[in-house]
Amino acid sequence: MSSTRKTSPGGDAGGAVLLILVLAGLGLYAAVWGVMSLSHQLDGTGADVPVNPIEFVAALTAGSLAWAPSALMLGIAATVLVAVVVIDGAFLIGRARGKRSRVDVAARHMGRGRDVEGLTKQNAVAIAKRLGVDAAPGVVVGKSVATGATLYGSWEDLHVVIAGPRTGKTTSLVTPAVVEAPGAVVTTSNKRDVVDATRDVRAKRGQVWVFDPQGVAEEPATWWWDPLSYVTDDEKARTLATHFATGSRDASAKTDAYFDGAGLVLLAGLLLAAAVDRRPITDVYRWLTRPTDETAADVLRERYPVISDQLLGAMQSPEKQRGGIYGTAQQMAACLTNSRILPWVTPPEGADKWTRQAFDPHAFVQHTDTVYALSKEGAGNAGLLVTALTVAVIEAAEDLAKRSPNGRLVTPMLGVLDEAANVCRWRDLPSLYSHYGSRGIILMTVLQSWSQGVDVWTESGMKKLWSAANIATYLGGVKETGFLEDLSKLVGSYDRVTSSVTSGQRTSVSRSLQRDRILDVDELSALPRGRAVVLASGSRATLVRSLPWMAGQHADAIRASIQAHDPHSASTLEDAYVSLASMQAADREQQEAA
Template identity: 30%
Template sequence: MSRTELRSVDPDAAPSDLGPEQCDGERPPAVSPPRRGRAPAARAAVTRSASSAWWWAALPVLRSMVSSAGWAHAAHRAAPVLCRAPAQLGALLWLVQGVGLLYWPTATAAAVAVVLIVVGSVMGLRGRGGVIALAGLVFGVGVWCLPAVVVMVVAAAQLVLGALVLAVPVARAVYPHSVRGRVRTGFGTDGWAGWWDLHRHLSAHSVRAAAVATRPSLAARVTPPGTDARPAPGRVERLPVGECGTWLGTSVVGPVLGTDCYGAHRDVIGQVAPPQTGKTALMGHHILDHCGPVLATSTKVDLFEHCAGGRAQRGPVWLFNPEGLGELGSSVWWSPVAGCAHPQTATERAGHMVGAATSGDDDGDRWDDWSASVLAALLMAADLAGRDMSTVAQWVFDPSSDPRQGGAAEALVILQRAPQGTVPTGTVKSLRQILATDARKTRDSIFMTLSRAVQFMTDPQIAALATPGPGAVEFDAEAFVSGQGAVFLVGSDRAHATVAPLLAALTGHVFETAKRVAATRPKGRLDPPLGLFLDEAALITPVPLDRWVADAGGRGIHIEWAVQSPSQLAQRWGARGMDTIWNATNVKLVYGGLTLDDDLEKVSTLCGHRHEPAPTGDGSEKYERVRVCPPDRVRRLPQWHAVLIHRATPATVVRITPVWSRTDLLPAPNVPALVEPAPSTMESGSGDAAGQAAA
């Protein structure tokens, strides 16, 4: 067969399907695909251009004109003029005239016409009243000749305008004392994000565009069939904004009309707020509206009570409440030992548990590393031998080097007897070195750290949720990140026997599973994204946030954390960790009530400066550079207000509404408890909840 004949054979055709023409080396005539007509293509191009011009140019321009801060400046200049006596007297006359035209149009028209004619005649003697007299004559004749509908419209317009002008002095006196007025007058309009800044970076339009660019499922929904695979602008702008971003509040400075601000799911959101100032009230909105699976952590059950009912409409809801706070039992259990036969899983799990039991001080890094290495070896040994977390706790509390005593040396024997290649050599060596060391102080320090990491196992109620139970279904993280469910982790921050290591390990397990699953998805992202909402992150779920925030958004993992002050970040993750978290957080919401100078100064600096005119006395213009938001104003932010700082966008102040004010809230579903809360825990939990509600 010649080279020409080789090229003429269809590789997908069977030998019997080859016709004589193909066997003889002649290629059959090519059949050209049907061509699209020029008219449909031109029509589609014109439609796309018109849609783009309307949605992305004309409509934003109209909205910017309506919301321009220039209206506020014009109103500020016009208010003193409208409050003067001549303007108020004229408005009163207009109001009386409008009432007269509504009820007695003929008599009112005659009276007004006579008055204007008389006034014009009197002024006409001096050569200035001809126009007024003519106006009176035209007005009187016009009212008699025009239809009644036109007279009614004129009367209504006079009523409205007169009432508005008369209301200006009252509004001017009352407005500065309202919440919105205090914010407007106290924070001003200059220097904050303008309408176009918000539109480009924080609007529903911006988060829709970002979601379509990063989520293949949304891109397919907004791309019409048979086109050149470009999203249709109209379809993009009609996407439900809740599927594309997170509502951050309504701006109350800058544009004269409030603009709803949104953060994209690829952004990391951080809330800094003292207790009882609104961070949990906003996070509840985010949990309810998130389009993908949700993991939420808190020290109270209020997030579960507000959000579980709404999340149950999307998928299954689980509650992991080891301490039985709020008299609610847990509906799911999870073993920290599961999967630790894999060295990487054991190392990650141990790092999360040890990190949650220690502070962010650099002095403890050496002991933390050794402790995590030992705990990883113990977890691996337990999983290889089919043991559970209670065995790991027993090994930690008995760091004996004699395997006959059943202490930690038993784990060393299990690792040594494991099949070759199952356990890394370094794991066995590190555990043997620690158990056999003569430096008793070193070993005691390491196992003291480990004892804090597994101290939760001393509580039988908590231990029951960390060990396999008969008939109970274990939490499946891989199925969770691929679905639409929600899991709520609840625990208190106690000085001793804290449950934080267990919750941090479970949260870390979900995060690592999400990363692994995202690597197999298009664009390396979860679609829809996983939402991690970490309320009181420094207290109850001290995960390695300084490493997570670096690339979580690029994997389809949306992280939102909330702390009471920046110092909490430094206390938990250290000074360098705090800087990393603060810089990598794209959206920062800072509420009022902070009192430390460093915290207030940091926020004020991020808000920037503006130039204000300053009097010189010689008639020349001079401008001085002042803070947009001085530190004292950051402290005095009203309730349900926060400073919003987003990437390189100028700052703004937003107003939020509490989640419990929503009309679509549903009662929390009844979750079957695997372990009933202990009486003491129930009493303390209900008492804490009552105290928090009273506060």
């Protein structure tokens, strides 16, 4: 006959029972000694009650120390008091252990101390000092569950965040990062929450630009940006055409190898012609509806003769072939027919000509301004223009960095690509990611799931992006077992002691080490709100506690900004603080359990 006892990550119940018994024994001894001493003093017997526990027990056993008359009543009172204390203590310990999260218990096996030295505030401050940044030491990642220390990404680290719906990414990562950024900020989104929460805070540092061609935040078109200002040569024209192609179709849409390629080449040529001839971008779509109009080819004849011939080749191809090429290009540029979008990307006329300012990405990156680029998913979305604007700003920052000391921006620029797979589908992002950290351009790409990234960049592209990021953060809410299995492996394993007791003629005990996952797939899928797993270069995976803006130093300013701009500010703030209260209550329970 044999039985097996296993020790779990949180320890075994025997430890708690032993602790209770030890405390009860000490309490019982203190009560007995106190009753004996106090009773002799009350009755005035003059007996000497030894303070030394050994002498006291020996005197009681030998009978040389008798009980005073009042000891009975005092003993009854002391017994009741000790019983109440022991019972309450056992209840509190049991209650705390019962509410203790298995996830938090796992933190003892994850990164701490030197294992996460690259994420410490000291490291971030040292890097900021070396780079000459006097403001915030870096982007706050969270607070270590194991040690309570606040962890930072430095001004050289790039981020990838995977967070399912309602996991607190906006309140805990995006909003704090935007308000604490020392330099220029460009951020994308499909909702207005970040804009409402941060625009007044950012306005104290510089001008705020809200690019809202679909009315996500109901922002009026008080300024405009010409996408053709980005097109300075044929390479830029093809890049802009690629943004149109990628952003104009669903990730699952079927493509045609010939017509998609030919349509992209046609669109790139027409964009280049419009830019060279200083025309509005609407002329590009007008040319697409007139396949026999050779104006664009004529414009390019002198400076770009090969591209001019390409355009003529498409225009003079057989009718069905030409129809397929032009039809494909029209689909890519379909957003240029949206009357709501056009005021944001075409020159103002009439009275607006003197009141609507033109946005210049190269001037923007030289200041501490903020641009919010917003779009919704679905038909007629402006996601391709959001991508084009975001890329124009980031590449302008790169150009400035090249001309700056040490080839990097003097003051880092932050780019938060929230909802990147929906509104900022930048095809070349994985290949360029690691380069931007050395330029002082700190990017944070936020996705709802691994598969979202695969839809935009393919499996290999998503792996490249994940690996290029210095800091990868997972906030929970994902049910993709493949991704969670890989993440579980990256978090690692721990050695658990297993004891086997064999009973028979002789009783023997054997111990062995068993290797278990620190966080299994089911635990990662059910990661509680307010917790995140962080994987950083050169560091062990660590479990962190989220730090929502409501508990930060900018809470009052953010709250005021929400009240000033959010049409549902009362419910928004109530939800935020209810969430904070829930997280704080969970934290208190964890601290009590510890």
